Amino acid sequence: MPADSRCTNFALLKVSSVRIPKVGARYIVPFLNEARLKIGILAVQGDFEAHATRLRELGAETLEVRTIADLEQCDGLILPGGESTTQLQFLQEEGLYDAIRNFANSGRAIFGTCAGAILLATEVKNPPQSSLRLMDMTVLRNAYGRQVASDVFFGPCKLKSGPMEMVFIRGPIIERAGNSLEVLAEYAGKPVLVQNKNLLAATFHPELTSDATVHEHFLQMASAHSAKPATA
Ligand code: GLN
Secondary structure: OOOHHHHHHHHEEEEEEEEEOOOEEEEEEEEEEEEEEEEEEEEOOOOHHHHHHHHHHHOOEEEEEOOOOHHHOOOOEOOOOOOOOHHHHHHOOOOOHHHHHHHHHOOOOEEEOOHHHHEEEEEOOOOOOOOOEEEEEEEEEEEEEEEEEEEEEEEEEEEOOEEEEEEEEEEEEEEEEOOOEEEEEEOOOOOEEEEOOOOOEOOHHHOOOOOOOHHHHHHHHHHHOOOOOOOO
């Protein structure tokens, strides 16, 4: 698909107010103004650049998120891979922990990959740690792949007809996925891509392959951000 047509797929209709000069009054009327989706990527550490590149190829605008003010400008958010303990500490120190929970509860889309998936889970093991507790699942840290060399597997995915390439780098296993989660992809009998309404989590790294399927799906979720929010 050419980049241009992808761009229009993810255009977002925004409603704003206009002032009519001759009358001088402010009329709050729906003013349809096509704007690109703006997707924030938590940029503490980890592979946030690869997500930004993929999203821009698909026609979205991207913003590195380090503060609550950054987050407030976004239509969707990616929590990238990295080290979930470090990321969690940063979220707590910067007040982003509560801000991201509010962002999710407002119906805006969040996609967590690997460490990001750990942050979204309700329960984290190996070792146990706190998390945002937004998706009803139990994850076991450091289960797939080595830290420096990645392991690549192929597994079925509901978002496409053929098998999906999955890069695992010390990713978590989703040991339990609650009934509120839809399993979109599996590897070795375990869920590796799960969704609950506006929330998406992958234990692998789709940003490190040439397959844009998962990011396209996330942008569709983000463009429907007025959807009813998920509850864990
Ligand atoms: N092992 C990391 C953690 O448990 C996640 C690794 C990754 O994001 N690739 O936080």
